[in-house]
Amino acid sequence: MHNEEPSLRTSMAAIQDLRGSITPLEPKLDAVTFDVNLLMADFGKISKKVEVAETHIERLLSTTKRLEWQGDEVVCSGSQDVESTHGLKRGSSGA
Structure with a gap:
């Protein structure tokens, strides 16, 4: 068990380093999430415009x-x- 203690300390230090690496990324991840939400909203607007355009095209084709x-x-x-x-x-x- 005496041999496992340094590896446990090494593991704990590695976990602390990993936490230190993740923390600065959190605001960036929030910004990416915000951008993705904006893109999804834009996609919804574009999809609606495409549906309206398809309706107009169908009407034009039916009267042509x-x-x-x-x-x-x-x-x-x-x-x-x-x-x-x-x-x-x-x-x-x-x-």
Whole structure:
């Protein structure tokens, strides 16, 4: 047991050194935590803006008319599923 005493003292000294190393880091860790909280708040705001933008894009896409070929004719379709042909044929200029 006499041999264990110096290692115990060494261990205690090492623990005190470790505590001395950790204490100056605590304010830095608090600052990092604060920065992370700010970033999370900003991320929440950005996420909300993205959701709003997605809603606007979905509305625009739903009201935008689409031109597409169906057979030999160009068909214009809109959000109300109303389709009307414009008399354009493949290979014609429409004039």
